[in-house]
Amino acid sequence: MSPASAVAVCALVWAAFLGAHLALNGRWWPWLAVSLLPPPLFAAVPLALLVASAATGSALGAALAAGCLIAGWTQNGLNHRALSGSSVRDAEVEGIRVVSWNTQHWNQGRDPDDFYAFLHTLPADIYLLQEYLNGYEGGEVWDIDDEERLRREFPGHRLVIDNNAVTLSRFPPTGPPVPVGACSLRVDVRTPAGVLSTYNVHIPVQLTVMNPLCRAFFRDMRRRHEARRREYDALVADLLANPHPFLVSGDFNTSAAIGDIRRMPRSAHDAIGANRALLPSSWNARWKPRLWRIDWVFTSAGLCARSYAFRDPGGLSDHLAQDVTITTTTTTTTDSEEMNR
Template structure:
């Protein structure tokens, strides 16, 4: 077999795999395990095949590799819009600053003073904090009550707590907090420009670490797939019925390579274009090599993302904090 033929066959095999991935990802529960592949692979594999095809002189291999690169680009997590930088580094635009962070079981096992000190290093108008709970030992989750400390630390903020989520806002709520599904929290805020809906999101993880050859592994994966679907369905239904402009942020436990993220409605626009990183990563915060993004920010029409960055929590969580500045000049008109 000639090198050109070998490259063409490898490119064909990748094209078949990519086709199956795009067709089954987010739709068939066993594919959830396959979707955990590193997102960069969906750019690296076709690029390597392109280089091999050029070296071997394989025109069919090059054509297949180029097609796979284009078809799988969204799966790669590459932020091409980072190349279109418009604002100078270090310049913080005016607007509403939102900090969203999965706290990894709040301050469990850590010094509370360090925990709150970090939050004060990112002074925000709105905080969307996930995993307001302790536990998971033996499968148990323990509710906590840190509201007194929260009110003491953030006296100028309004506090909303539900679904193991905390929303702190300088803007008063326009109504009671609304639990969305079992893991997210909607809070409508009265900003100077009108009502803005914030969604504090935490989608369940996909897998439990156990023997992947056991029946229990597959039962657990299917159960988690259904739980994730219910949470996405509840979130999407609320977004579609919401007349207000919105900002959705939190830990989706979903990389760019996981098809579940495609469940988000067209009205929810990914804010990553305001980030300056070509390959933005929010996890794993405790490792020197950050892997990929599983924390997201989405906004609706009328909400413009001016700046989007990730902040290192200094070992307090395995998630980086999302730091977003938005402007809301069109909200009042949208609210009628």
């Protein structure tokens, strides 16, 4: 087999895999394990095939690689809008500042003073904090009660706790909190611009670390797939029925390569266009280099993410904190709105 033919065969194999990935991802539960592949591979592999095709003169390989690069672009986790350099600096932004963070079992095993000191380094109008509980991966979890200290640390914020989530808002709630599914929390608040619905989201993790050759692994993966589907279904149903502008943020345990993120409705716009990183990553905060983004921010029509960054928690969690500033928009579409579509 000639080098050109070998490259064409490799490109054909990748095209077949990509086709199966796009068809089965998020729809067939066993594919959940495959979807854990690093998102950058969906750009790196076709780019490598393009280089190999140019070196060997394989026209078929080049055509297949280019097609795969385009077809799989949404899977690679790259923020191409960062290349425009159109996002504004944090200091220039005025609006509603929201900090969303998976605390990794609150301050379990760590100094509570360090935990709260980190939150105070990010003075926000609204905090959306996940994993208000103690426990350990794959084991039992315990409810906790840190309400007294939360009120003491944030006297200017209203406190809402439910579904193992904490929402702290400088703006008053317009009604009782709404648990969404079993793991997320909706709180409607009255801002100077009107009612804003905040969604504090935590989608269950895909897999338990165990022997992948045993039956228990596949039973657990199927159970978790169903749990994730229920959480996404509950979230999407609530968003579609909500008449208010909304901000959805939290730990989705979903990378760009995991098809579950496609369940989000078209009315929810990914805020990543306001971030300045080409490959934004929110996990794992304790590793260098960090991997990819599994924490997300979505905004509805009428809202615009003007500044969006990930903040290092200094070892307090395996998730970086999301720091986003939103503003209201007019009926005239602005450049910033288009950036987030």
